[in-house]
Amino acid sequence: KNDVILMISYGGESLELLNLVSHLKRLSHKIITFTKSPNSSLSKLGDYYLSLKIKKEACPINTAPTTSTTLTLALGDVLMACLMRAKNFSQEDFASFHPGGLLGKKLFVKVKDLLQTTNLPLIAPNTSFKDALIEMSEKRLGSAILVNEANELV
Incomplete structure (x- = not known):
């Protein structure tokens, strides 16, 4: 119920995402949209908007998503870092959600577990x-x- 949903669509007109919005809203989820335009259908339906507007893709024919995907990744990382700081998210919190990763193993696996x-x-x-x-x-x-x-x- 308190989940926040990230919906990423460069054009903001993907039907598969647009069709999900009413269902997610009915469940009281907040929606953050990443699109190139605040006027896209998806952005208008979301609660918060982050711009993916770029001048040109790095692709020589300006069609393959290159610059826009890098920007999406960077915005997601910034959003995650801000949320971690706001929620005082610790290494232990991270490890508890990712116990099979290096940090999870470092914090939670003891010699007796491997002996x-x-x-x-x-x-x-x-x-x-x-x-x-x-x-x-x-x-x-x-x-x-x-x-x-x-x-x-x-």
Whole structure:
């Protein structure tokens, strides 16, 4: 109910987006539009408007969206940075929404989560290099643990 929807359309006349607006409004969502004109159909229906107006695309024939897509990305980044600051969004908040990413793993994954205590690649000091590689490959840990006859670390 409190979601804000970003609707991005350079021309602002995409039927698939225009058809969604009434449904989103009925659900009380606020809509931010990114279009080239505040007079486009989409911009007029949105609650807030951000301009994607450019003089020319970088494409040599001025047709492929190049400059406009870069501007869209930059505006989205600026909007995100402003919202993060306004909401005091922390690294922990970010990590909780992205637990599989580097920051999420750095903040939330502990050694105990990765620790393997069974099926360990144990080798004796007289194990051949070939057999050590086989043991490491079979146990899939990328290393081997050197132990004596009593299975104590050497």
